[in-house]
Amino acid sequence: MEPGEDSKAVAVADRCWQWMAESGARRDDVVVALGGGVVGDLAGFVAATYQRGVSLWQVPTTLLAQVDSSVGGKVAVNLPQGKNLVGAFYQPDLVFVDPRVLVTLPSREFAAGLGEVVKYALLEGEGFLDHLEREAGTILGRDPLALGEIVQRCVMFKAAVVGEDETDRGRRAILNLGHTAAHALETVLGYGVLAHGQAVALGLLVALAVSETVTGLDPELRPRVRRLLQRLGLPVQAPPATVDDLVQAAARDKKITAAGRGFVCLEDIGHPAWGVPVPGEVLGRALEALWE
Secondary structure, three states, rough: OOOOHHEEEEHHHHHHHHHHHOOOOOOOOHHHEEEEEHHHHEEEEEHHHHOOOEEEEEOOOHHHHHHOOOOOOOHHHHEOOOEEEEEEEEEOOOOOOHHHHHHHHHEEEEHHHHHHHHHHHHHHHHHHHHHHHOHHHHOOOOHHHHHHHHHHHHHHHHHHHHOOOOOEEEEHHHHHHHHHHHHHHHHHOOOOOOHHHHHHHOOOOOHHHHHHOOOOOOHHHHHHHHHHHEEEEOOOOOOOOOOHHHHHHHHHOOOHHHOOOOEEEOOOOOOOOEOOOOOHHHHHHHHHHHHH
């Protein structure tokens, strides 16, 4: 398959199903997802649906996949109307994470993974955010011990949340911090213009701006996070796009519409709120800040 979000599509899944059928794959065979988040999501979706489910092993090779997408059992493909609109909850039988492979990543892909890491720091608390600020140089130097520590920290946090709410009916929604705007950006700009983690970084700034208005978040946090994102090589300004298009794309996002859960905000570092109703004009003003 070709790299990139365009391969996370029904047509590519269909090729995989047909290849498995032609190869005589059985229900006691194993699908191994060796690669980044796109590979993991696509392979997981194929494993979940072929013959109503075959064994799945996740072997993530990117930082983003190691800290986030390989853990938790969400698998999906995209539609032109939005990301991850066709999918399932399907837990892997094994996840094997080796931070040493991260030294091979291109700089853009490595930095993209750090977008998700910053998300977890905002969710976990001040200690993690302070750690990223102090250790940014070591992390960017791809020290295996430093990377192992942040990967473990993110995975343990996510695993605890997923253990409480595996099928995303309640608190698991906090893991979507920054993702409503991120998915809107990816949909409107076209997949591949921004790496997913880059879109998440921008989405975090939008979520913080919304939180200042809706949940009373300290406005000093957003410039602090903006500085950290810049230091980690992540974008803090979006490519040209129309705010109206982004608001409409966000309204279609499954995180907004499913079960009426609403937007994920922060009340403070380590204190997320989910199911928050956000008027379109508030989201629009927050999105406009991406071009300041």
